[in-house]
Amino acid sequence: GDSVTQTEGQVTVSESKSLIINCTYSATSIGYPNLFWYVRYPGEGLQLLLKVITAGQKGSSRGFEATYNKEATSFHLQKASVQESDSAVYYCALSGMSNYNVLYFGSGTKLTVEP
């Protein structure tokens, strides 16, 4: 089936340090999925952070980057220098090539940035 795996449930990083949140996917029925990172900041709703719909391309937003690696079936989220305001829950997700754009989510990674 189609699924997304985030191996880290919680990550703690010191401010100004680098971050990587791992995401791998399986898209056996979809083939060429669209890939997303969503974020939920404390007290706020789920919102799109970035997306990439073409293999090999990189998406970026708010200092975060993720590259669509079709060979490794990965879409890791990276940031060179995190800030306290980045503390949130991050979800990797994929959708297929249908008009319905149904999303399949990973289990989420809670990021805590310590001062």
Next chain:
Amino acid sequence: EAAVTQSPRNKVAVTGGKVTLSCNQTNNHNNMYWYRQDTGHGLRLIHYSYGAGSTEKGDIPDGYKASRPSQENFSLILELATPSQTSVYFCASGHTGTGGYEQYFGPGTRLTVL
């Protein structure tokens, strides 16, 4: 001006009771979705709709019904609520088409079934 709103925001129900969760969107999107989120899981799709009058089953539809009476409104109905349906429920809306369109989420409804 929140584009996707949900009501109620919190609900306590009794086992065997009927629960209706409501969602309204002002994005004029054709597609609407209901997800639930539980600890250790990401959001999981319950039902979705591609327009007024349509409902489709998602990955975990058992115990839930959905209703889409208009473009703007999409309801999730638990006819006989059970404690296993205690969860946080999210509604979302999105465009139709194959362009990798994102979804826009409501704030969530926390449901507790006692």
